[in-house]
Amino acid sequence: MKIKIDCNDIAFSKLVRMNHTVCQRYGKPLKLQCCHIFSRKYYTTRFDEDNAVVLCWNCHNWFDTHKMSACLFDASKRVFTQDEEGYAFLVDWLGYTWDQLEELYHKSRQIYKGYKAKKKDIGREIKEKTLLKEE
């Protein structure tokens, strides 16, 4: 299902993409995208930089179709190499720990209310972070 994006998503994507000039998987500089580790549909982590990596269009597609949640909760399921499984890629290549990912997973599932009321503040916060990085 396509999730509607707003001005905060666009600003957040720009902020995240400032962190990397190439794809974090294979180092290609083409068509870079802000890729959410846990879906953008979860508002508690939607604008959390810990929940975003920079991938090219191809790797983003690969990532979104190669994540097995069982890996997060059961160490015996972590039998994949970084090229076969999205979460293993985050751990093996990008330095995430399984504990961090599990924590982020639970954070993403927390109930979130009142985005509309917070929308402007979130936008301001993203803008401030962007300006700091531009300095």
Ligand SMILES: [Zn+2]
């Ligand atoms: Zn890539």
